[in-house]
Structure formats: structure tokens, C-alpha cells
Amino acid sequence: MSSSDLPSELDLVIGERFRAPITGAGGQGYRWLATVTGDADAVDVQTVGIPPAGDPPGQGSFARELRIVGRAPGVAVIDLALTHAGGRVRERLRLTVRVR
DSSP, rough: OOOSSSSSEEEEOOTTTTEEEOOOOOOEEEEEEEEEEESSGGGEEEEEOOOOTTTTTTSOOEEEEEEEEESSSSSEEEEEEEEEEEEEEEEEEEEEEEEE
């Protein structure tokens, strides 16, 4: 699954985890920024880098993973933006998460 293959809607139960690969472009100065609106306390959201085995940290781009955990009942809207240090947005994704 690539970033463009992420679902636009997701249903989770409290404590359930969702993980999906997302594109990375750290070597080009981009990083994922996540903004959560709606019931923001309903989810924990992280974008985590996954360096290949044997590669030292900080050596260019590597795969990233979106991690979401259902924390409380509610509906959260996650806006993910692959953003350059200068403010340019290369890719934007929106995901609605319902936690029950």
C-alpha cells in the first residue's frame, strides 16, 4: 500500500492499531506533518521512519509508516501533508477515523 492507497475512512475500536506505509522524501527536505481535527483525543497519530537494516541514521530518504491508535470514542479527521522545510506541500491526504 502506498500513500495514495490509504483509505479515506477508517473504523477502529479503542486500543486498535492501524499501520500503513507512506512515501518518504526526507532526503529532499520533506517530512509528514499530521493535523488532527474533530475529536482529536480519539486517536494517536504518528509518522515513523523505518531505516533499512544496516543503514546508519540520517542517510537520506527511507520508508515511512503511518501509525494510528484508537484512544477514545469519537470521529477524528487527520490531514497529512508531505511538507518541505520551506513550506511547499508535495502531497496531501485526508483520513476520517471513527473510534467506537
